[in-house]
Amino acid sequence: MSAARLRSNILALYLVQGLNYVVSFVTFPFLLVQLGSEGFGVMNFAFACVQYGVLLTDFGFNLSAVREVAQARHDPQAAARIFWRVTWAKLLLMLASCVLLFALTLGLDSWRAHAEVFFWSQLYVASAVLFPLWYFQGFEKLQLASGLMVLARALTLGFLLYWVNSPDDVALAVILQATPQMLAGLLWWATGWGIARPALQIVPLSEIRQVLKLSWPFFLSAVSTSLYTTSTTVLLGMFAAPLQVGLFAAASKLVYIAQGLIGPFVQGMYPRIAQLAAHEPPAALRLIRKSLWVQGGVGVAMTLALALFLPLFTPLAQEWLGAQSGLTRALVALGDSQLIMWWFAPVVLLGAVSLVFGQQTLLVFGEERYFSRVLIAAGVLNVALMCALVPGATQAGLRAAQSVLLVEGFITLAFFWRARQVMAHVRQAAVVEGQA
Numbered sequence: 001m002s003a004a005r006l007r008s009n010i011l012a013l014y015l016v017q018g019l020n021y022v023v024s025f026v027t028f029p030f031l032l033v034q035l036g037s038e039g040f041g042v043m044n045f046a047f048a049c050v051q052y053g054v055l056l057t058d059f060g061f062n063l064s065a066v067r068e069v070a071q072a073r074h075d076p077q078a079a080a081r082i083f084w085r086v087t088w089a090k091l092l093l094m095l096a097s098c099v100l101l102f103a104l105t106l107g108l109d110s111w112r113a114h115a116e117v118f119f120w121s122q123l124y125v126a127s128a129v130l131f132p133l134w135y136f137q138g139f140e141k142l143q144l145a146s147g148l149m150v151l152a153r154a155l156t157l158g159f160l161l162y163w164v165n166s167p168d169d170v171a172l173a174v175i176l177q178a179t180p181q182m183l184a185g186l187l188w189w190a191t192g193w194g195i196a197r198p199a200l201q202i203v204p205l206s207e208i209r210q211v212l213k214l215s216w217p218f219f220l221s222a223v224s225t226s227l228y229t230t231s232t233t234v235l236l237g238m239f240a241a242p243l244q245v246g247l248f249a250a251a252s253k254l255v256y257i258a259q260g261l262i263g264p265f266v267q268g269m270y271p272r273i274a275q276l277a278a279h280e281p282p283a284a285l286r287l288i289r290k291s292l293w294v295q296g297g298v299g300v301a302m303t304l305a306l307a308l309f310l311p312l313f314t315p316l317a318q319e320w321l322g323a324q325s326g327l328t329r330a331l332v333a334l335g336d337s338q339l340i341m342w343w344f345a346p347v348v349l350l351g352a353v354s355l356v357f358g359q360q361t362l363l364v365f366g367e368e369r370y371f372s373r374v375l376i377a378a379g380v381l382n383v384a385l386m387c388a389l390v391p392g393a394t395q396a397g398l399r400a401a402q403s404v405l406l407v408e409g410f411i412t413l414a415f416f417w418r419a420r421q422v423m424a425h426v427r428q429a430a431v432v433e434g435q436a
Contacts (some may be wrong), residue, residue: 023150023153023154023157026157026161027157027160027161027177028253028257030160030161030164031043031164031173032250034164034165034166034167034169034173035164035166035167035169035170035173036167036246037242037243037246037247037250037336038167038242038243038246039167039170039246040246040249040250041237041242041243041244041245041246041247041249042114042117042170042242042245043117043170043173043174044233044245044246044249045110045114045233045234045237045242045245046111046114046117046118046121046174047121047124047174047233048230048231048232048233048234048237049101049104049111049118049121049234049237050101050118050121050122050124050125051124051226051230052097052101052226052230053094053097053098053100053101053122053124053125054097054124054125054128055222055223055226055230056093056096056097056100057090057093057094057097057125057128057129058090058128058222059089059090059093059212059215059218059219059222060215060216060217060218060219060220060221060222061086061089061090061134061215061218062133062134062137062218063215063218063221063359063363064214064215064217064218065082065086065134065135065138065211065215066134066137066138066270066271066274067138067271067274067363067364068082068138068214069082069083069134069135069137069138069139069271070138070139070140070271070274070275071274071275071278073138073139079138079139079198080198080199080201081201081203082211083132083135083198084198084200084201084203085203085207085208085210085211086132086134086211087129087132088203088208089208089211089212090128090129091129092208094125094126094128094129097125098122098125098126101118101122101125102119102122105118105119110237110238114170116171117170117171117174120171120174120175120178121174121178123174123175123178123179123182124178124181126182127178127181127182127185130181130182130185130186130189131145131148131149131181131182131184131185131188132185132188133145135195136194136195137267137270137271138271139195140268140271140272141194141195142264142267142268144193144194144195145184145194146264147194148184148187148188148193148194149180149181149184151184151187152179152180152181152183152184152187153180155180155183156176156179156180156183159176160173160176160177163176164176217368217369217371217372218368218372220372220375220376221368221371221372221375223379224372224375224376224377224378224379225375225378225379226379227376227378227379227380227382227383228378228379228381228382228403228404228407228408228411229404231379231382231383231386232248232382232386232400232403232404233245233248233249233252233400235383235386235387235390235400236248236386236390236396236397236400239386239390239391239396240390240393240396240397241396244395244396244397245397247336247337247340247397248337248340248396248397248400248401250336250337251337251340251341251344251397251401252344254306254309254341254344255306255341255344255345255347255348258302258303258305258306258348259302259348259351259352261298261302262295262298262299262302262348262351262352262355265291265294265295265298266291266295266355266359266360269287269291269360270359270360270364272287273287273288273291273360273364274363274364277364277365281365281426281429281430282426282427282430284364284365284426285423285426285427288356288360288361288423291356291360292353292356295352295353295355295356296349296352296353296356298352299348299349299350299351299352299353300349302348302349303345303346303348303349304345306341306344306345306348307341307342307345309341311338314335337397339395339398340397340398340401341401343398343401343402343405344401344404344405346405346408347404347405347408350405350408350409350411350412351408353412353416354408354411354412354415356419357412357415357416357418357419358371358374358411358415358419361415361419361422361423362415362418362419362422365422365426367418367422370418371415374411374414374415374418375411377410377414378407378410378411378414381406381407381410382403382404382407385402385403385406385407386399386400386403389402389403390403
């Protein structure tokens with residue numbers, strides 16, 4: 001793929017992401033106001049818990065399968081075989097996930113108290129199979145997948161704004177937010193839009209075991225990552241009141257939106273760097289260096305924007321729009337999370353840099369074991385910090401944000417240390433090859 005094509009793909013992803021932002025900026029404050037901080041906290045607690053089912057269903061295929069498809073995409077038969085191996089594996093994992101989540105919902109008091117919300121949240125697990133985002137990414141056609149998602153979200157947005165009116169509508173809000181990805185998946189399976197759907201293949205269990213074994217290190221990495229991402233909200237929900245979960249979730253949503261500015265660039269570059277690492281390692285290093293400058297620059301800008309957003313815009317909204325406007329009410333509600341946001345904001349910069357050294361360097365050059373070990377250590381560290389800082393704390397959400405910041409700093413330093421060694425080895429090998 002030419003550099004011009006790569007730039008075109010990344011630009012298209014950003015255009016689609018811009019449309020996603022429009023939808024997010026409408027739904028996020030709307031739900032915060034309509035559901036209230038407590039209802040918003042319950043919804044996000046359920047989302048975080050159900051993410052374990054999504055995690056098991058994905059099984060690291062969003063990295064391992066993307067790399068396989070990226071390296072085999074010029075061979076349609078090989079790419080189709082990879083697609084069906086992964087799809088059958090994910091289908092079996094989805095069934096296991098749903099059974100496990102159903103049992104936990106009935107067995108845990110904190111889940112059973114909001115059983116309806118937890119049951120409907122399992123739609124996210126089904127959508128992880130129905131819409132093969134990883135397949136689009138392997139072919140570097142994420143802009144098409146994102147286009148399907150934006151179309152589906154736009155179709156369901158009106159129903160969300162019309163039907164969700166009070167804290168009693170938490171389960172309905174869950175259903176309507178899970179619908180877009182399922183609808184996008186149904187559209188693709190029906191039309192094959194963007195990438196033709198491979199013809200059905202029945203894959204033997206031996207090949208399914210093989211693809212699971214190949215993705216095992218990536219799954220461990222994802223599990224470890226969940227210990228300092230998803231598990232933070234889960235532990236907070238176990239140790240603190242729903243209000244604290246809501247305050248933390250509100251700040252984390254803004255961080256997620258900010259990280260979305262970096263997401264399309266990372267998604268567009270990863271398969272390209274993986275392909276270069278296999279065939280032209282020095283070119284991969286040059287592209288990694290460019291990624292560091294771009295992602296680091298955006299990370300700095302978004303960190304400053306998050307720290308200053310609420311103090312600057314809340315008074316302006318009150319003055320220009322009035323205290324009772326929907327936007328003003330949402331900003332005031334978010335204002336309760338301002339202190340949490342100040343601790344959370346640097347996570348955007350650290351996350352952007354760690355993606356360069358971790359996913360875009362260590363993984364593409366075969367350092368899966370080190371990558372996994374760092375994330376396992378980070379997950380254990382986060383759980384330890386959460387258990388030490390959160391129970392009994394009056395500002396539990398703030399303590400959770402501080403834990404996330406410390407863990408993200410550890411990850412960035414650990415990835416940087418090993419990535420420097422990998423880069424030096426690649427440069428030395430290129431020099432030796434040039435002298436031969």
